Amino acid sequence: MSVASGKRGVQALNESLHAIFAERDDVVLFGEDVLDPYGGAFKVTAGLSDAYPDRVLTTPISEASLFGVAAGMALRGQRPILEIMFGDFVALGLDQVVNGISKFREMYDDQVTVPLVVRAPMGARRGYGPTHSQSLEKLLLGIPNVVVVAASECHDVGALLAAAVEDERPVFFVENKLLYGRTIRRPEDGHIGELAVRESGGFYPALTFSATGFGEGSATVVTYGGMLPIVLEAVTELVLEHEIFCEVVALSQLVPMELDAVLESVSRTGALVTAEEGTLTGGFGAEIAARMQEAAWSDLRAPVRRVAARDGIIPSARPLEDAMLPSVEDVVDAVMSLEASR
């Protein structure tokens, strides 16, 4: 199910779904408007209901219940994949996540598992406005016993989705909307473009990029999902215009948080910037900063810097949206600010 470079994200995900359906007949996908010929709001499920009419269900607009329906199916040995049309609507299902899906296994003393996947398109930069553009991952990061996976254009996104379906734990699978139209760029001969790349093991690998072939670097930028291309662009700009050489760690498993790749990178660079598309407070970067100062205080020469969206709404008008969201320049500035401490 490995996805070669060159496909668009939506195609990679779609092909993965077809392969998953061919392999396991206990997988059921449901969500709003997922039937052919429409094939889902972002066309990720195209062709699936034609091929598997009994296993693809279009639903009422009832997210709060659909999370529970998925939970009930998973409790009884099915492998539901719930497509949420816009990740913003995950908010409607949070009771099920907080008080059911994430709790059943542990509070029932391991008598049950809840192997479900919620696919949630997140992210902005398309002018969809305040309620159709958010990156709400941070609402999920603090919930014990769920897995949050975020695909990036440099990951094998199809393999990530297949791993999520095989997982016995509930998995949130975050698809940044821009990923759908982007071209997948997998490492070839240990490189993506000019950057050397290493991929960790595990079902949800971390990618580490280095501008120096894993020699000494100035800073590490840790990010995920739709922020990766922005961070990579910033890293390229830092090399070309400022002769500053960074490493980038792109996580695909956001929680349970495993920071081995970040620790290893920071041991070479001595400084850390976090970059996320969600709003700043209480987010991905905040948790990483807290963990890194506990685990790698002696490796850090400067406080961890966070790059994130401003704490506010995502406006609809594109110039206003751009001003609110983290940019290439924000990442460049954060890394530059750490140079003073060298």
Added chain:
Amino acid sequence: MTDLATFYERMFFIRRFEETLLDLFSLGKLVGTTHTYIGQEANAVGLIHHLDPDVDTIFSNHRCHGHYLAFTDDAFGLLCEVMGKAPGVCGGKGGSQHLCKGNFYSNGVLGSIVPVATGIALAEKRKRTGALSTVFLGDGTLGEGVTYESLNIASLWQLPVLFVVENNHYAQSTPIGLELAGSIAARGAAFGVQVDELDTTDVELIDAAAGRAVARIRETGAPFFLVLNTYRFSPHSKSDDQRDLAEIEERRTRDPLLVAGARLSDEERTAIEERCEERLAETVEAADAAPAAAPGVAA
């Protein structure tokens, strides 16, 4: 056919189990909370014997002990769970409201359980097991929006869900007149779901109606909405009761134990009650002696 003596024995045991929990609270042997089923026993006992515990499922709510006992007959596992003992059915992790054993589940957030029961029915329908998914609601649950989403989905997809509304006329301390508009039965009918409604504490009438509801689901695969108007004699949880005593006393004249007990001979009734008391005493003694749940303590 389950006979009246068996119904009486099951109801009496649930009654005494729940009263015992309240006593254990007073003695300081229980902490946390509990929501007793005292007064509503005929619903669980009349209905649940129509289900096959090896095939059918139940998703219950915070007031789940009566349902649990009627379905599993596991008084020791339940008492240990409520007492925080290691042999508790969930190792003491769930406590009173969060039970799981075989095909029985319960959870403590009103409404939340309804879509999960609907999903269970969908899974079982896909697997062609013939299982029926029963979910217990109350009048209070009808304030939660997901209930209606689930009714819509269950009807739309023709899922074998038995929605049982035990209307005990109070949402915690709030009387139904302050929490519910319109008709309960019409809520089911509005979604094209078959409805039946009873206003009785007679276990034999509940048995008959539940039997018809279950048979209909098994025959058609379609959901059913069974409204059981009922009353709890005990507080919502432990001591939180401001209801009019005269109202409670009037309701006690229709106690399901009185109604069923009057149809048994004194001799038979006494024998049943003595058997239950003996079993309960043994259960309490065993649970009391069991090790407390603690990190690293296995049952």
